[in-house]
Each structure stands twice: as structure tokens, then as C-alpha cells.
Amino acid sequence: MVQKRLEVKQDEKKVYDIVIKDTFQGLTEELEAFDIEKKRLCIVTERNVSSYYLNEIHELLNEACRQVDIFIFQEGEASKNLDTVSQLYRYLIQHKYDRKDMLIALGGGVVGDLTGFTAATYLRGIDFVQVPTSLLSQVDSSIGGKTGVDFQSYKNMVGAFYMPKLVYININTLKTLSEREFHSGLGEVIKHGLIQDRKYYEWVKANREAIAARNPEAMAVMVEGSCRIKRAVVEEDPKEQGIRAFLNFGHTFGHSIEKLMDFRLTHGECVGIGCILAADMSRRRNYISQEEYEDIVNIFKYFDFPEIPQELDSRDIVRETRHDKKMEHGAIKFILLRAVGEADIYKDVTEEEMLSVFRSRNEEKEAGGRA
Numbered sequence: 420m421v422q423k424r425l426e427v428k429q430d431e432k433k434v435y436d437i438v439i440k441d442t443f444q445g446l447t448e449e450l451e452a453f454d455i456e457k458k459r460l461c462i463v464t465e466r467n468v469s470s471y472y473l474n475e476i477h478e479l480l481n482e483a484c485r486q487v488d489i490f491i492f493q494e495g496e497a498s499k500n501l502d503t504v505s506q507l508y509r510y511l512i513q514h515k516y517d518r519k520d521m522l523i524a525l526g527g528g529v530v531g532d533l534t535g536f537t538a539a540t541y542l543r544g545i546d547f548v549q550v551p552t553s554l555l556s557q558v559d560s561s562i563g564g565k566t567g568v569d570f571q572s573y574k575n576m577v578g579a580f581y582m583p584k585l586v587y588i589n590i591n592t593l594k595t596l597s598e599r600e601f602h603s604g605l606g607e608v609i610k611h612g613l614i615q616d617r618k619y620y621e622w623v624k625a626n627r628e629a630i631a632a633r634n635p636e637a638m639a640v641m642v643e644g645s646c647r648i649k650r651a652v653v654e655e656d657p658k659e660q661g662i663r664a665f666l667n668f669g670h671t672f673g674h675s676i677e678k679l680m681d682f683r684l685t686h687g688e689c690v691g692i693g694c695i696l697a698a699d700m701s702r703r704r705n706y707i708s709q710e711e712y713e714d715i716v717n718i719f720k721y722f723d724f725p726e727i728p729q730e731l732d733s734r735d736i737v738r739e740t741r742h743d744k745k746m747e748h749g750a751i752k753f754i755l756l757r758a759v760g761e762a763d764i765y766k767d768v769t770e771e772e773m774l775s776v777f778r779s780r781n782e783e784k785e786a787g788g789r790a
Contacts, residue, residue: 420440420441420442421439421440421441421590421635421639422439422440422445423438423439423440423639423643424436424437424438424439425437425439425643425646425647425650427562427582427650427653427654428654429654429657434582435582435583435584435585435586436449436585436586437562437586437588437646437650438585438586438587438588439588439590439639439642439643439646440587440588440589440590441589441590441591441635441639442589442591443472443475443476443479443550443587443589444479445587446476446479446480446550446587447479447480447482447483449585449587450480450483450484450548450585451483453521453546453584453585455480455483455484455485455521456483456484456485457484457485457519458484458485458486458519458520458521459484459485459486459487459488459514459515459516459520459521460480460484460486460487460488460520460521460522460523461487461488461489461490461510461511461514461516461520461521461522461523462476462477462480462487462488462489462490462523462525463490463492463507463522463523463524463525463526463530463533463534463537464489464490464491464524464525464526464530465491465492465493465494465495465498465526465527465529465530466491466492466493466494467494468494468525468526468527468530468552469489469491469525471552471592471595472525472552472592473489473491473525476523476525476550477489480523488510488514490506490507490510492506492507492533494529495529495682496529496569496682496686497682498529498533499529499532499533499568499569500568500569500570501568501570501577503533503568504533504536504537504540504568507533507534507537508537508541511537511541516541516542516545517542517545518542518543518544518545520545520546521545521546521547521548521584522534522537522538522545522546522547522548523547523548523550524547524548524549524550524551524561524583525550525552526550526551526552526553526556527551527552527553527555527556527560527600528551528553528555528556528559528560528561528686530556531549531551531556531560531561531566532560532565532566532567532568532575532578533566533568534547534566535547535549535564535565535566535567535579535581535583536566536567536568536577536578536579536581538566538581539566539579539581540579544581546584547581547583547584548583548584548585548586548587549561549562549583549585549586549587550587550588550589551586551588552589552592552595553592553596553600553604554593554596554600554601554603554604554605554607554608554642555600555603555604555606555607555686555687556604557588557590557593557604557642557645557646558604558607558608558611558641558642558645558646558649559604559607559611559645559649559666561583561586561588562586562646562649562650562653563649563652563653563657563663564580564581564582564583564653564657565578565580566578566579566580566581567579572678572681573678573742574674574677574678580657580658588642588646590635590638590639590642591635593633593638594633598723599685599688600685601633602687602688602722602723602724603685603686603687603688603691604687605630605687605691605722606669606686606687606688606690606691606694606719606724607645607687607690608623608641608645609623609691609694609715609718609719609722610666610668610669610690610694611644611645611648611649612648612760613668613694613698613715613756613759613760613762614665614666614668614754614756614760614761614762615648615651615652615665615760615761615762616644616648616760617758617759617760617761618760619644619645619648620759620760622640622644623641623718624714624718626640626641627718627721627722631721631722649666652665652666664752664754664764665754665762665763665764667752667754668693668694668697668754668755668756668762669690669691669692669693669694669695669696669697669754670690670693670754671693671697671740671751671753671754672689672692672693672696672697672736672740672773673686673689673690673691673692673693673694674689674693674739675736675737675739675740675742676689676692676693676727676728676731676736677689678739679731679735679736679739680728680731684725684728688724688725691719691722691724691725692724692725692726692727694715694719695715695716695719695724695780696727696776696777696780697753697754697755697756698712698715698716698756699712699776699779699780700753700755700768700772700773700776701755701756701757703772703775703776703779704755706755706756706757706758707756707758707759711759714759715759727777727780733774733777733778734774736773736777737770737773737774737777740773750766751766751768752764752765752766753765753766753768755768
């Protein structure tokens with residue numbers, strides 16, 4: 420049986436636990452610490468996830484708390500907006516939710532981000548719990564208190580830092596993910612090793628077959644390893660004033676591609692493409708070696724990450740980076756690798772340097788085709 424617990428602290432005080440198990444059976448016990456027998460709980464989820472886990476979660480909670488309600492919205496990034504938040508506000512108001520009640524975010528990153536933002540802003544703050552079911556949300560988006568929604572076509576442009584009361588991870592939910600969804604989450608896993616922990620990155624490479632097979636032991640080690648890295652970063656920098664920005668490695672290009680593709684590629688796929696491009700920039704600056712760069716390309720290739728979509732113009736991708744929310748005084752805070760396992764913030768990346776990376780990738784592809 421898998422049973423792991425990590426504490427997330429701020430100023431030496433515990434803020435919440437990350438609980439990692441291979442069942443949902445411990446969820447009620449964890450929530451009893453918050454006096455749920457007196458509370459209304461609203462499970463917020465999306466249609467696809469609800470078909471797998473909603474009945475089980477509802478039955479568990481219904482026996483333990485005052486009232487359980489369910490709010491379901493259409494799955495996908497297209498629902499991660501203020502319209503859906505407004506619908507959830509209305510639902511909570513109609514069901515008389517007050518500040519003592521609680522929201523349960525059951526699903527992937529879209530559910531967690533949207534529920535967290537609603538919790539942060541409804542009645543100026545209501546408790547919420549993350550129950551992430553996708554790999555990407557388990558290792559990344561559920562941890563650290565970043566919440567938000569997309570505004571028009573701009574990703575995560577509206578949001579708040581707001582901590583959950585608990586993150587409860589059931590690694591068995593990874594079994595129901597499609598290959599594409601599972602591999603998408605691995606973009607964040609690989610990224611964590613690249614920016615913060617070379618040993619973890621080497622472990623991922625060495626255990627790639629077990630990871631691809633979703634071996635339960637490998638899943639437990641991998642999820643815990645990524646959670647430890649994310650926890651360490653957000654504890655040191657809870658509101659992204661310093662090293663938390665390292666977590667954006669691959670995201671500047673990734674978010675641009677994601678938007679230009681109208682979200683037809685997953686977030687993780689775009690992050691993977693962005694990681695390769697950022698690694699290429701690190702190589703061109705002689706921060707990492709050619710061999711290390713090729714190693715990074717190959718591990719993403721092993722997990723079937725896509726190439727840069729051919730229909731995109733590199734100039735449009737570079738232009739779109741100017742809309743990135745991580746801009747500071749007109750300069751992009753670009754995250755590059757000082758070395759494998761070490762990242763840093765660079766504000767001297769030019770548009771020409773970005774464009775040269777795309778030219779370099781095209782030349783590599785052409786050379787590979789001729790070979």
C-alpha cells in the first residue's frame with residue numbers, strides 16, 4: 420500500500436499536507452481534521468472525470484459531512500474562464516454556501532485552477548481541497564497555491580495565490596489516463612529534474628520503461644519526487660518573487676505555442692516543446708553540453724512529445740512571448756539551464772536569439788532527413 424505524506428510550510432509553520440496514496444479511502448479521515456461534519460462540501464469536477472470517480476467520492480463524503488453538492492462543467496481548457504467561475508458563484512449562492520464551507524477540486528489542472536480561484540474570491544475566501552486526478556495536476560498544478568483562469572485567449576491571466584487546506588493524491592487515477600494525457604504530465608516531471616534535481620532527472624531516464632508502463636512502484640516514487648521538488652521551491656518562494664520562477668522553464672515558448680494552436684496541444688506537450696527550445700538556448704550559450712542537450716531531446720522523444728507544429732511561424736511564436744504574464748519592466752524573464760539540474764533567470768534574451776533557436780531546430784530536422 421502506498422502511503423506518503425509531505426508537509427508544505429511557510430515561515431516554519433505547516434500550511435497543508437500533500438497525502439499520496441493508492442486509494443480514495445483515506446480522504447474522509449484526512450478531511451475530518453477540518454470538522455467537515457458541520458460543513459457543506461461542494462465537489463467541483465468536469466464531465467469526463469465525474470464518470471470515473473464522482474460516485475465514489477460522493478458516497479465517501481456524504482456519510483461524513485452535513486451536505487454534499489456537485490457542480491459539473493464541460494471538460495477542457497475552453498471552460499477555464501470567468502463564465503464558468505460565474506456559474507459556480509451562482510451555484511454556491513443558491514445553495515447558501517458561507518465562509519465555513521468547503522470546495523473539493525476533483526480533476527486535473529483546469530478543475531484545480533478554476534476551483535482554487537473561485538475559492539479565493541467567493542466571499543473573499545472559502546476553504547478548498549485539491550484532489551488531483553491527472554499526472555500533470557498531481558506533480559505540479561495542485562501544489563503551491565497558484566490559482567487562475569484564462570482571460571479571452573490569454574492563459575492564466577486572471578488569478579490569485581491561495582493555498583489549499585489539503586492535497587490528496589490517489590496514484591491509481593493515473594491508470595485511467597490516455598497515453599497522451601499521461602505523457603503530457605511527464606513534461607512537468609522531466610522539467611522538475613532539469614531545473615532542480617539532476618539525480619531525479621537521471622532516475623527518470625533510468626526508469627523510463629517502468630514509467631511508460633505505469634508501474635505502481637515507479638509511479639509512487641515519481642509522484643513523490645516531483646512533489647518534493649515543487650514543495651521545496653514554493654516553500655522558499657511562495658509568491659514567485661525569486662526561484663519559483665524557475666518552474667516556468669519551458670513555459671515562455673510553451674504558452675505561446677499553446678495559445679497559437681488554440682489549445683489543440685495539451686499544456687504538457689507545449690511545455691515539453693518549450694523545454695527543448697530553452698535547453699537549446701542553454702546549449703548555444705555553452706551552459707550545457709551538446710551531449711546533455713541531445714539527452715534532453717531524447718527523453719522527450721521517448722515519451723512521444725510532439726515537434727513544433729509546422730503550421731506555426733517562428734516569428735509569431737516569438738511575438739506572442741511579449742504577452743507572457745512573466746514580463747517585467749518590458750523584459751521577458753526567461754528561464755534557462757545553468758547546468759542540468761540547475762536553472763536561473765535571464766533577462767537578456769533577445770528576439771533574435773529566440774529566432775535563432777528555431778532556425779537551429781529546422782536545420783537539425785533537415786540534416787536528420789538527409790541522413
